[in-house]
Amino acid sequence: MTQSHKGHDHVWADDLTRNQELVLGTLAHAHGPLSAYDILDRLRDDGLRAPLQIYRALDKLTERGLAHRLESLNAFVCCADAHCHQSGCIAFAICERCGKVEEFAEPAIESELKGWSKASGFVPSRMTVELRGLCAGCASQPA
Amino acid sequence: MTQSHKGHDHVWADDLTRNQELVLGTLAHAHGPLSAYDILDRLRDDGLRAPLQIYRALDKLTERGLAHRLESLNAFVCCADAHCHQSGCIAFAICERCGKVEEFAEPAIESELKGWSKASGFVPSRMTVELRGLCAGCASQPA
DNA sequence: CCCGATATGTTATTTAGTTACATCCGCGCG
DNA sequence: CGCGCGGATGTAACTAAATAACATATCGGG
Ligand SMILES: [Zn+2]
Ligand SMILES: [Zn+2]
Ligand SMILES: [Zn+2]
Ligand SMILES: [Zn+2]
Numbered sequence: 001m002t003q004s005h006k007g008h009d010h011v012w013a014d015d016l017t018r019n020q021e022l023v024l025g026t027l028a029h030a031h032g033p034l035s036a037y038d039i040l041d042r043l044r045d046d047g048l049r050a051p052l053q054i055y056r057a058l059d060k061l062t063e064r065g066l067a068h069r070l071e072s073l074n075a076f077v078c079c080a081d082a083h084c085h086q087s088g089c090i091a092f093a094i095c096e097r098c099g100k101v102e103e104f105a106e107p108a109i110e111s112e113l114k115g116w117s118k119a120s121g122f123v124p125s126r127m128t129v130e131l132r133g134l135c136a137g138c139a140s141q142p143a
Numbered sequence: 144m145t146q147s148h149k150g151h152d153h154v155w156a157d158d159l160t161r162n163q164e165l166v167l168g169t170l171a172h173a174h175g176p177l178s179a180y181d182i183l184d185r186l187r188d189d190g191l192r193a194p195l196q197i198y199r200a201l202d203k204l205t206e207r208g209l210a211h212r213l214e215s216l217n218a219f220v221c222c223a224d225a226h227c228h229q230s231g232c233i234a235f236a237i238c239e240r241c242g243k244v245e246e247f248a249e250p251a252i253e254s255e256l257k258g259w260s261k262a263s264g265f266v267p268s269r270m271t272v273e274l275r276g277l278c279a280g281c282a283s284q285p286a
Numbered sequence: 287c288c289c290g291a292t293a294t295g296t297t298a299t300t301t302a303g304t305t306a307c308a309t310c311c312g313c314g315c316g
Numbered sequence: 317c318g319c320g321c322g323g324a325t326g327t328a329a330c331t332a333a334a335t336a337a338c339a340t341a342t343c344g345g346g
Contacts, residue, residue: 017323035302036301036302037301049327050325051302052305052326052327053327055302055304071215072214072271074302074333093260095265102265104263106256106259109252112249112252113234113249113252116249117236120245121283122236122238122279125277127274127275128271129270131256131269131271132268132269132270133266133267135264136264136265139266140264160293161294180332192296194335195334198333199293199294217302
């Protein structure tokens with residue numbers, strides 16, 4: 001029985017390894033961002049035991065843009081938009097009450113940052129834009 | 144002898160506590176960003192021993208805008224521009240070769256982000272913008 | 287002087303990420 | 317087939333980053 005790793009309802013890429021698929025599946029089914037150790041806890045039953053196994057998978061996934069790291073949270077999310085890597089600069093809005101994360105690409109922001117870089121001689125390789133605050137739902141909540 | 148804490152060449156604010164002044168002084172004299180533990184190591188001779196002492200001082204300093212936290216680095220820098228807190232959104236360009244950090248405020252970026260927030264109902268409380276790459280000096284270096 | 291607020295000091299613990307090293311598995315090649 | 321190589325895995329030990337819990341000290345106002 002060839003039995004590659006089944007059991008998932010969605011396929012993101014056909015060449016993910018077992019661990020990568022497990023990690024990405026966990027992120028995809030989560031309601032919000034997860035730390036590497038959160039992910040590990042959820043994958044103990046699948047045989048994963050060491051942080052490094054998670055970090056290795058996350059490295060590959062973030063390299064390929066299938067997952068993103070939230071720097072201000074030390075946590076990771078599944079990419080919400082399969083085409084986000086076409087835009088070099090992805091921004092995140094993180095709700096501090098419910099934990100929801102919205103991923104969005106504002107080309108204007110990217111060009112602003114590129115403009116500053118050009119003017120100052122800085123050569124950017126990676127851009128991090130993260131907003132903290134309250135999502136629309138939580139902001140309109142009573143208390 | 145009243146002897147508040149002297150020995151510094153510059154005064155940032157007159158009401159800093161001893162630990163806050165030590166930490167800010169360390170950041171100010173550093174050539175690049177420092178982690179909390181880096182700071183601790185440099186303040187052992189001044190009697191500081193526990194991470195918490197550093198983190199407490201850093202909390203106050205960042206609250207007041209005298210220091211900034213670089214989320215993508217888990218490190219801190221002294222504020223380069225005493226008036227930066229007038230702008231809600233401060234951006235950083237971090238050189239991955241020499242470690243130099245440039246702090247800049249692009250009002251256009253802030254208004255872009257505010258625009259997105261307004262349109263989507265998100266209520267931001269804090270914004271993080273960090274560029275990684277090569278500073279002008281390092282980018283023009285041979286290898 | 288007493289009290290509350292703020293700052294400090296100390297120890298232990300939790301959370302995050304890395305280093306080092308052994309093993310395993312698929313694949314091309316002689 | 318047998319070998320060698322690169323990528324993925326597994327495991328243990330460790331460093332780094334941040335916090336929890338608790339005890340003291342310091343200062344200013346009533
Ligand atoms: Zn994405
Ligand atoms: Zn929310
Ligand atoms: Zn500043
Ligand atoms: Zn540089």
